[in-house]
Amino acid sequence: MFLLSAQEDARDGQLKTEGELIASCHACSVLSDEIILAARRGRSPLVLVPCCYQKAPRIPREVGWPWLPNWSWKRWPWLEEGVINAQGRQAIHSARVKCLEEDGYEVWEDLIDPNISKMNMVILAQPT
Secondary structure: OHHHHOHHHHHHOOOOOOOOOEEEEEEEOOHHHHHHHHHHHHOOOEEEEEEOOOOOOOOOOOOOEOOEOOOOHHHOHHHHHHHHHHOOHHHHHHHHHHHHHHOOEEEEEEEOOOOOOOOOEEEEEEEO
16 A cells, blocks of 8 residues: 555655545554545545454554654544544444545445455545
8 A cells, every 4th residue: 555655754644645546445443544634635535445443542642653753643633532433433434424524525435245344334535
């Protein structure tokens, strides 16, 4: 995935994605939220199949991780510093959809076959 290969850009939160389709399958936990940030910054269309809806992901509140210093709850305000995560999978999914809609995206939701994956919710978003 290009997001992980662009480490310097990711550290600064400045991925160069303007207008490019961003697609991600099974982006675990807050990596899905990082992908949403990249799409929003570049006003890019998005196809996202999130994974691993953690109810209590380990994220430092202020400083971030040494290898990703900008990662903290403040980076993903739609998760309300983990309050949404504690409510479970559907709450996290709904918060992500709402954040995209509020940012001017037209959003569709779909499901992939649960025999392929139990993490089968899909978010498709197009900036308007």
